[in-house]
Amino acid sequence: MxxxxxxxxxxxxxxxxxxxxxxxxxxxxxxxxxxxxxxxxxxxxxxxxxxxxxxxxxxxxIKPDSETYAFEQTILPQHPTLQNYVTLFKVTRFGLWMRNSAVLSTGTTVVVIALSAMAAYAMSRFRYRSFEWLGRLTLLAYMMPPIILVVPIFFVLFKFGLTNTLMGLLLVYTGIRLPVGLWMLRSYFQGIPIELEEAAMVDGATRFQAFRKVILPQALPGMISTGIFVFSVTWQEFLFASILIFNSQKQTLSAGVATFLSEDWIYSWGVLMAAAVMISLPLVLLYIFLQRYLVAGWGSGAVKG
Amino acid sequence: MTVQQRRKNFELNDRTLAVMMVTPSLILILVFAIFPMLQGLYASFFQIEPATLAMKPNGIENYRWLFKQPLFWSSLLRSLLWVSTTTVVQLILGLAISLLLHQELKGRNIARGLVLFPYLIPAIVISLTWRFILDPTMGVFNRMLMDFHLINRPIAFLANQKFALWFVILAGIWKYTPFIILMMLARLQVIPVELEEAARLDGAGPWQLFRYITLPWLMPVIVVTLLLRTIWTFRQFDIVYLFAFGGPLFATTTLPVLIRYLAFDARKIGPAAATATIMLVLMLVLSWGYFGWYNKAEKNLE
Structure with missing residues (x-):
């Protein structure tokens, strides 16, 4: 200044x-x-x-209601308070939703990264004709708008009695995030020189050992950035949660908080703003501490996608 | 065992391993993307009973019904408006900000970090934020307009059919401009210095430098970014829906929001599937066009 x-x-x-x-x-x-x-x-x-x-x-x-709803508003809070956060966690189901979202996002991330790392490795190392088709299929799946998929997926889950269960939602999340994980990791694995694992195999390692002990550590940054990406899109997912879950206790953050908006006005703006802060906070922290990985991930997911 | 045999054994193992590594992913992709897509396509030619899910073939009746609905056409139009305005403004704004952040300025790195923030913010939070800012009673936007005497009484912007979609567009621009900045900065950082210097020696001014060096250099990335943003904005559901749930009176109902409305509120599953199929076709056409353009831009660069 x-x-x-x-x-x-x-x-x-x-x-x-x-x-x-x-x-x-x-x-x-x-x-x-x-x-x-x-x-x-x-x-x-x-x-x-x-x-x-x-x-x-x-x-x-962090403003008390008396300031948020005052006729003359000030920019900074005159009497900062955490009351809105207390109300959010004590009175609403927000804490429960946050737990559900955390479980779902973590589970989805772990499964997606594990599965797509294996597949991405195979696709980058073995040049079978059928794998080329798998690549195209992945891209097609990645481009597919979720809104197109949601109605058929709803009916499939309904048939298997998996609607309104977190397990069903986890399965769906894994399925719809896998293409992006696979796509991002495949380009990453392609950049790892094949000589590394050849050297390990000459030394007597099996191919799977070479993959686990030599290639995976090399691919760690790519897996972290892909993982953060998958985590953050799952953390904020709204569409599938709002349609596949009908029970408020089992709801996720975005879909749960959205019910505040469609119901009659129960909570004050201060509480809703506290919810907004709490939903964003994990993502902001991830961004601040792992910016390097995150930005790289955005770039690779985008350019090569 | 001869060397060749051993080699063969080894390859066989490789093949088994490769198939084992790929199979779980393949199954999930088939079950959660390819199968639902085909299912949707197929269902668009059936009349579907919402309660029992009994399917009765009815040819192109769903499409014919859809094309007779003014709501379908207005949603398509709103989708086009939403996509074109959001992406174009985003692109111009993102390009301008990234050129600005490419200058030698103090605090540039902090600014780079900060301008990317909106991209992190979940749709539900964006919806809460703008609902709060635009609120007719406590919203800071209405208060500011009143303080400057631009309006006499507060306007419920999101309940207003004329304004609602424009604010959704504004929010879309706000959230996704950082993505453009990210892409452009990455490309600007690898611009060949010789090119700029040679042009400067030839006496090129800043505008000519931009027009003949920077812009062609950015062009392939601009095209890719535009393609991705167009597709992603076109299929965007949550920001648009969460803003006003498609209302007031369908004023923010774009095609994705329409699909949800048809399938789950109006219980017309056949027409919902038909709308999804139309969206899919439009998306394929879009990407086709862009890929042609991308190849041209790459060639121009050489």
Whole structure:
């Protein structure tokens, strides 16, 4: 901020009277300073546009109702409180939903990564014609809109009595996230030199041992970024949960909180904002601490997808 | 055992291992993606009893019924508006911000981290956020408009048929611009320095530099990004639905929201399957077009 103010002062002085400042005699210099100021203003605007709504959600979650519903609102809370969070966890089923979502996301991530690491390895190492088709099938499955799949999947699960069970939802999540896991990991495994496992096999390891002891450690960063991706999309999944689960106790975060919105207005905005913060928090923490993996994952999932 | 035999044995083992490694994934993909897709396609030619799920073939009747519904056409139109506006504005905004973040500026790295934040935020949270900001009684947006005397009384934006979809579009732009920034920055970071220097030596100004060097360099990524965003925005369900549940009076009902409405609220499963099939066809056509464009952009670069 200081730097910008300084630049602005320089610019105003110099544009009023260019000869007064010694180092700014050249008009291109003034232009350059003006350009810098404009760039910094734009930078601040871009950051504000990205984070101000979230900032507003956060401060509203720690304001007491008397401030949120006041006629004259202040930006920062005058009497910050955690009351909204207490209400959220004590009065609503939010804690239960959070547990369900955590179990589902963790389970899905572990199974998807395990299965797709194996398949991705096989697909990147053995060049059978049928595996090429599997690759195409994976891409097709990856592109398939979930909304197209949800009705048929609902009826299949219904037939097997798996609707309204977390087990059924876990199965569905594993199935619909597998293509993206497979797709991201396959390109990752392709980048690991085949010589590594050949060396291990010359030393007497079986192929599976080579895979487990040599290739998997190499692929760890890719598996972490894919895992974070799968975890975060499952954590916030709404469509399948809202359709396959009809029982509030078994609901997940997104679908559970969505019932707050369709029901009659029971909870205050402060409580809803606390819910918003709690749903986002794990993802934000993952982003802050594992940014390196996450950004790499977004890139690879996207470019090669 | 000769060397060749041993080799053969070894390959056989390899093959068994490979098949074993792939099978679970293959089964899951078939069961949860390919089979439902075919099932949906198939079901679109049947009349389906919602209670018993009894199927009666009725040819293209579902499609004919659908094409007679004004709701289908208005949803298609809203889908097109939602996709085109969101992706185009996203692209322009994302491109501008990434060029800005590519400049030598102080605090650039922090800014890069911060502008990616919206991409993390789940749809339900975005819906809560904007419902709160736009709320007619406590919403900060209405208060600001009133403070600046732009309006006299609060407007319930999300209950207003004229405004609702535009705010969904705004939220879509907000959430997915970071994705564009991410893609563009990655590409900008590997732009060949010689290219820019050569152009500068030839006396190119900033605009010419952008027009003849940066833009063609970005073009293949722009096309891929546009393709992905178009497909993803087209199939986007949760943000659109959670904003206003398709309302007010279907004003935010795009095709995915329509499928949900037909299948689970109106109990018309056949027409829902027909809508899904139409969506699928539109998506395939879209990706086809883009791949042609992508190949052209790659060639132009050379």
């Amino acid at each position: 200081d730097r910008i103010c300084y630049d602005i002062n320089m610019a105003t002085i110099s544009s009023e009277n260019p000869t007064r400042t010694i180092n700014i005699t050249d008009p291109s210099h003034i232009l350059r300073i003006i350009r810098k100021i404009v760039l910094y203003i734009l930078l601040i605007l871009a950051v504000a546009w990205s984070v101000l709504p979230l900032f507003w959600v956060f401060v509203s979650s």
